[in-house]
Amino acid sequence: xxxxxxxxxxxxxxxxIEVDGVPxxxxxxLSLDAxxxxxxxxxxxxxxxxxxxxxxxxxxxxxxxxxxxxxxxWTPPPGQEVG
Numbered sequence: 381x382x383x384x385x386x387x388x389x390x391x392x393x394x395x396x397i398e399v400d401g402v403p404x405x406x407x408x409x410l411s412l413d414a415x416x417x418x419x420x421x422x423x424x425x426x427x428x429x430x431x432x433x434x435x436x437x438x439x440x441x442x443x444x445x446x447x448x449x450x451x452x453x454w455t456p457p458p459g460q461e462v463g
Contacts, residue, residue: 381453385422387412397424402451405444424448 387410389395397404406427414420426445441449446462456462 382419383452387422399451404448404451406442406448 383399384401386398387395388397397407397410404424407424408427409425411423412420413423426448427442428445441456443462446454446456450456450462
């Protein structure tokens, strides 16, 4: 999926990322690969915790992470709040 991304970073790695004009939150890290004559590829690692269980449970996705996923095209499940 082709999107327009804007990345603003300072010398210590602090900054912001926007995709199609939507500010993204809950980003742990990013990498950008660019090759001549090819579209750049932006990879984002979201701040999501690994959870393993054998019991029935409720999974909570933090609001910032949910908002980032929605901005990238994710449809949240019923009841998931998007901050």
